[in-house]
Amino acid sequence: xxxxxxxxxxxxxxxxxxxxxxxxxxxxxxxxxxxxxxxxxxxxxxxxxxxxxxxxxxxxxxxxxxxxxxxxxxxxxxxxxxxxxxxxxxxxxxxxxxxxxxxxxxxxxxxxxxxxxxxxxxxxxxxxxxxxxxxxxxxxxxxxxxxxxxxxxxxxxxxxxxxxxxxxxxxxxxxxx
Amino acid sequence: xxxxxxxxxxxxxxxxxxxxxxxxxxxxxxxxxxxxxxxxxxxxxxxxxxxxxxxxxxxxxxxxxxxxxxxxxxxxxxxxxxxxxxxxxxxxxxxxxxxxxxxxxxxxxxxxxxxxxxxxxxxxxxxxxxxxxxxxxxxxxxxxxxxxxxxxxxxxxxxxxxxxxxxxxxxxxxxxxxxxxxxxxxxxxxxxxxxxxxxxxxxxxxxxxxxxxxxxxxxxxxxxxxxxxxxxxxxxxxxxxxxxxxxxxxxxxxxxxxxxxxxxxxxxxxxxxxxxxxxxxxxxxxxxxxxxxxxxxxxxxxxxxxxxxxxxxxxxxxxxxxxxxxxxxxxxxxxxxxxxxxxxxxxxxxxxxxxxxxxxxxxxxxxxxxxxxxxxxxxxxxxxxxxxxxxxxxxxxxxxxx
Numbered sequence: 001x002x003x004x005x006x007x008x009x010x011x012x013x014x015x016x017x018x019x020x021x022x023x024x025x026x027x028x029x030x031x032x033x034x035x036x037x038x039x040x041x042x043x044x045x046x047x048x049x050x051x052x053x054x055x056x057x058x059x060x061x062x063x064x065x066x067x068x069x070x071x072x073x074x075x076x077x078x079x080x081x082x083x084x085x086x087x088x089x090x091x092x093x094x095x096x097x098x099x100x101x102x103x104x105x106x107x108x109x110x111x112x113x114x115x116x117x118x119x120x121x122x123x124x125x126x127x128x129x130x131x132x133x134x135x136x137x138x139x140x141x142x143x144x145x146x147x148x149x150x151x152x153x154x155x156x157x158x159x160x161x162x163x164x165x166x167x168x169x170x171x172x173x174x175x176x177x
Numbered sequence: 178x179x180x181x182x183x184x185x186x187x188x189x190x191x192x193x194x195x196x197x198x199x200x201x202x203x204x205x206x207x208x209x210x211x212x213x214x215x216x217x218x219x220x221x222x223x224x225x226x227x228x229x230x231x232x233x234x235x236x237x238x239x240x241x242x243x244x245x246x247x248x249x250x251x252x253x254x255x256x257x258x259x260x261x262x263x264x265x266x267x268x269x270x271x272x273x274x275x276x277x278x279x280x281x282x283x284x285x286x287x288x289x290x291x292x293x294x295x296x297x298x299x300x301x302x303x304x305x306x307x308x309x310x311x312x313x314x315x316x317x318x319x320x321x322x323x324x325x326x327x328x329x330x331x332x333x334x335x336x337x338x339x340x341x342x343x344x345x346x347x348x349x350x351x352x353x354x355x356x357x358x359x360x361x362x363x364x365x366x367x368x369x370x371x372x373x374x375x376x377x378x379x380x381x382x383x384x385x386x387x388x389x390x391x392x393x394x395x396x397x398x399x400x401x402x403x404x405x406x407x408x409x410x411x412x413x414x415x416x417x418x419x420x421x422x423x424x425x426x427x428x429x430x431x432x433x434x435x436x437x438x439x440x441x442x443x444x445x446x447x448x449x450x451x452x453x454x455x456x457x458x459x460x461x462x463x464x465x466x467x468x469x470x471x472x473x474x475x476x477x478x479x480x481x482x483x484x485x486x487x488x489x490x491x492x493x494x495x496x497x498x499x500x501x502x503x504x505x506x507x508x509x510x511x512x513x514x515x516x517x518x519x520x521x522x523x524x525x526x527x528x529x530x531x532x533x534x535x536x537x538x539x540x541x542x543x544x545x546x547x548x549x550x551x552x553x554x555x556x557x558x559x560x561x562x563x564x565x566x567x568x569x570x571x572x573x574x575x576x577x578x579x
Contacts, residue, residue, distance in 0.1 A: 001202050009198050017194040031194060038205050039212070071516070071551075100190040111185045120505040120516075121477070130186035149475050156481075162182045 004045055005038060012055065015132060016062050022127045023066040025116055027098060033069060037062045056141040059134075063124065063142055070120065107165075114164035122157035129154055305559040307527040310460040312559060313534045313570035314338035321572050322347075323415035324354050325408040326365035328455065331400050332492050335365055335453060335461045336411050338572040347377045347386075347416065357578050364455030369404040370412065377416055386413045389424035390431055397434035406433055406440075411464075413443045415572055447473050447542035449482040450535040450573070451493035460527075462535050462573040465493055476543045477506060483535060496535035498528050504552070511546040512566055519552055530559045537569040545569065 016037060021030040040061050101112045115123060128139045129150075140150045194201070305312070314321040320341040325334040339354045355371055376387040388409050394402065413421050423431035423439040431439045446467035453463045465487055468478055480503060487493035497503070501521040507514045515536060523529035537548050547566035561567050 001199070005202055005205070006198070009201070013198075013201075014191070014193060018192050021192045022189070027192070030192075031196065034194065035201060035205050035208060038201070039209055042205070042209075098192065100192050104188070104190060107185055108188050108190075111182070112189060115186075119503070126186060130183055131189050133187070146474070148471050149477075152471070152475060153477070156477075158182050161186075165182065165185075 002042065005042060008038070008041065008058065012058055016058060019059060019127060019132055020062055020066055021098075022115070022131055023063075023123065024069060025098075029069065033062070033065050036065050040065065053138070053141065056138050059128070059132075059138075059142045060144070067120070110165050111161070114161055117164050118157055118160055121153050122160060125150060125153045126157050126161065305530075307460075307530060307559070309454070309458050310527050310531050311574045311576065312530060313462070313538065314340075314572045314575035315560075316568060316571045318575075319343075321415060321575070322350055322354070323411045323572055324351065324358070324368055324370065325404075325411050326360045326363075326368050327404055328453065328492060329364070329366055330492075331366070331404060332490060333453060333463050334404060334407050334411070335363075335455070335463055336573055337461075338415070338575045339578065340575075347375045351375050351412075354578065358576065362457070363459045363461075364457035369401070369408045375412070377418065380420070380422065383419040384417055385420050385422050386416055386418040387422040387424060388412075388431075389427055391426055393425050394432045394434060394439075397432075399434060399436070402433035402436050406436070409439075410444050414445070418443055447476075447479060447539070449479040449487075450496050450539050451483065451487060452496045452531055452535070453492055454494065460531060462496065462531070462538065463493065465490075476508075476540065479539050479542075480506065480536075483539065497532050498524060500524060501532065508543070508545060511544065512549065513540050513545045513547075514549040514551060517550070517552040521552060522554060526555065526558055529553055529555055530561075533558055533561065533567070534570060534573070537567060538573055541569040 013034070017030060017034050020033045020037070021027060024030055024033065037058070041058060097109060097112065101109055104112075115126060118126065124143060125139060128134045128142060129136070134142070136147055136150050136154075139145075140147045143150065145153075318340065320343060321338040322341045323336045323338055325336045327334055337358070339350075339358070341350055342353075345353070351370070355368060360366060360368065370388075372391055374389045378385050378387060386409070390405075394405070397405070409421060409423075420441050420443060421439070422429065422441065425431050433439050444467060446469065448467045449465040450462045451465050453461045455461065465482060467473070473479075480497075484495055484497045484503070486495040501523055502518045504516040504518040505514075507516075523532065533548075533550055533553070536550075540548055547568055549566040550563055553563055556563055
């Protein structure tokens with residue numbers, strides 16, 4: 001087994017997987033994507049500069065892979081649905097809640113459901129800051145944003161999430177730009 | 178309440194990958210090997226095209242002599258045809274010639290129509306006329322100049338873009354617009370710049386808009402002062418001026434009522450684009466108040482305002498309809514991609530046009546030059562084909578005086 005893989009796995013795998021899971025909200029896809037992350041990392045590890053933070057570097061790769069997946073998936077679904085002019089429903093809305101979430105109290109389940117109604121930018125910030133418990137600086141580094149943008153997005157994301165939880169009827173268009 | 182939301186977020190459970198380290202590594206190795214074998218296969222990509230090229234060459238060798246003969250006939254017949262057009266009574270061609278003419282005329286006609294197709298702009302390039310919305314001025318239409326007109330209550334200024342005739346001076350261009358454009362036709366009032374004169378000169382290496390008012394502005398009300406200042410600012414920006422030289426009757430300096438001396442700097446702070454509906458039901462894009470400091474630093478503040486409208490000014494309507502929401506905004510160099518949520522639905526093509534142009538114009542203030550839109554529900558909106566990134570228009574509300 002590749003030593004780099006082994007070390008990265010031992011140190012970061014749980015967090016990386018969890019991050020990807022909450023980004024795509026699907027265990028099987030998260031499993032695929034985390035493998036993609038390792039393939040990319042092992043391919044480009046020689047380019048990694050030790051001056052930068054290994055953890056944020058890994059998360060930035062994972063984030064890009066997740067975003068690529070979501071955008072491709074989003075575009076494909078949208079084109080397919082618009083082609084047949086179905087009443088545009090989001091397929092992921094019908095996806096059953098994962099077992100880990102079902103075991104939680106209702107309020108936590110509601111937060112999970114509302115999280116996926118937030119914008120992609122807001123979701124990233126919420127996951128990195130409150131689920132992964134990363135600092136604002138680490139989050140800014142991963143997202144390649146300014147610290148002030150992380151703060152602003154975080155503020156809006158919390159507000160949007162709270163409004164979504166308070167008024168679930170407005171899920172469709174609340175909490176987005 | 179916010180703390181409660183944060184606390185609930187942190188209570189989301191840890192979700193673990195149930196596969197073993199070895200299984201994951203084996204999967205990774207398998208995928209890496211697949212990728213490597215695919216790339217190895219790609220190392221000899223020339224084989225099939227190579228064979229195809231040889232076959233094509235062989236066919237060409239066999240066919241070419243025949244083509245040359247055919248071409249010779251064509252050219253002869255083309256001349257014959259031309260001649261026969263000139264002399265209508267010269268119709269005594271042999272039967273075989275007539276037959277050949279018929280067969281060769283078709284390609285000649287096709288060629289002509291091809292050339293025409295190249296010259297005529299595609300449908301996507303043609304401006305679309307909407308019932309109420311006045312689309313933006315396109316970069317491909319040359320330079321434009323912005324003259325602003327207030328609404329009847331003087332609560333906002335509507336920036337209108339007119340084509341700039343570069344063979345004429347700035348003063349001549351503006352004078353022509355101010356004389357010939359009837360603002361009342363659009364439910365707007367007289368421009369605050371009507372009595373001023375303008376000149377664009379190079380002053381100590383800086384493009385300078387010299388604006389001279391015939392009377393001192395000491396007695397202007399605050400509304401009048403704002404209208405004049407904002408109109409001149411818009412004009413200066415549209416002309417690419419670096420600074421403004423305010424004058425009173427040809428003398429340096431101009432006072433804007435209680436605001437004091439007019440500011441010579443050109444305000445380049447970003448501002449959101451809202452929708453304004455005039456009493457004649459014309460729809461225009463208008464600039465909201467400039468975004469200062471941190472607010473102006475990130476484009477999402479402007480986007481939020483465009484989604485919500487400005488509560489302080491009821492005339493500033495949201496330029497993003499309530500049925501539409503932005504899922505994400507992603508900037509990459511000079512290109513940005515805006516994804517709408519899948520549930521978004523524009524009520525009409527006209528409203529989609531208003532929104533995408535408002536978004537492009539606001540993005541241009543943040544240095545973006547092309548914008549890609551996803552999930553609009555349209556393949557084409559007005560002149561824009563959404564398969565490709567769109568080049569941002571140069572300015573809002575294009576008015577053609579002709």
